[in-house]
Amino acid sequence: MENKKLTLYRILFLGLALNFLIVSFAKENLVKKSTREHEQIYGLTIDDAWYDNIELKDVIEGLKNLEVRPTVRMVMSREIEPAEYVKLFRAVKEYADIMVCPVDSFVMKNFKDTNSYLKRFEDSYEKLSPYVSIWEVGNEINGTEWIKQKPEVIIDKVSSTAAFLKSKDEKIALTLYCTDSPHQDMMEWAKKYIPTELTESVNYCFVSYYEDDNCGYLPEWESVFKELGEIFPTAFLGIGECGNTAENATQKSKISMAKRYYQMPKYHERFVGGYFWWNWVKDCIPYKDNEVYEAIKSYRR
Secondary structure, three states, rough: OHHHHHHHHHHHHHHHHHHHHHHHHHHHHHHHHHHHHHHEEEEEEOOOOOOOOOOOOHHHHHHHOOOOOOEEEEEEOOOHHHHHHHHHHHHHHHOOOEEOOOOOOOHHHHOOOHHHHHHHHHHHHHHHHHOEEHHHHHEEOOHHHHHHOOHHHHHHHHHHHHHHHHOOOOEEEEEOOOOOOOOHHHHHHHHHHHHHHOOOOOEEEEOOOOHHHHHOOOHHHHHHHHHHHHHOOOOOOOEEEEOOOOOOOOOOHHHHHHHHHOOOOOOOOOOOEEEEOOOOHHHHHHOOHHHHHHHHOOOOO
8 A cells, every 4th residue: 555655656746747847848948939039130121123233142142141140121122023032032031031021111102002002911921921030011101201191091001911910920010210300200100190909019110210311310219219119018129221321422431320220239128129221232242342241240249
């Protein structure tokens, strides 16, 4: 009888120990997953403006030579079907994570209603989802000056697209355009027009900012991200576009600006970087002996 009790205790002990190991393993995986989501994003932008002058192999070589695996923001052109991007996405995916922008703000007006906008994303999802880590559901959505649509129309487009992609368990990003009056032009707009359902569902909220468009004005970024973090209470925050795009931009000015953004401090507890230099291919490829490339490559040094 005593031996049976002893055996029972041993079985009970082994069961508890096994349960402890399983729970510990699950928690460790959860921590690892959470840590991965909180890592800083080292972003670059690739659009379609380079095909006539630069070879894809040179772009890939530039990605391969980086010291940190980047997140490449792929900006799709309206006239190119998603299926035509498969070769490019497949090549880039080997050396970078991909955040895709199927509709840039400057062509959003060409998608007249929610159905046409959503279809662009549905078609992109069908062809490109195996390669995409983050979907930019709305780019510079407060840029009504050039989007030329009412805020309500823009928000309905973005909300429908966000709901579609979240139903597929995808990560989504929303990008706002910052001016030299960030509180008035970005924060107040977001508070007025973006519904809570959307502010609480996006995984990332990024800020697009070009100093050349704002007479060299430098926002008080800590204040900007503090307020943005209150509007988007769970989203990771960062810079979604930047670059020295002025016609008189010099090599020296590009290097200075690249360092200013890619070496930004962590302005908010949920700040994850990003940056996504707009003319990365134009400014940095071919990469050998390229000082702008090296300035961006020196990310967080």
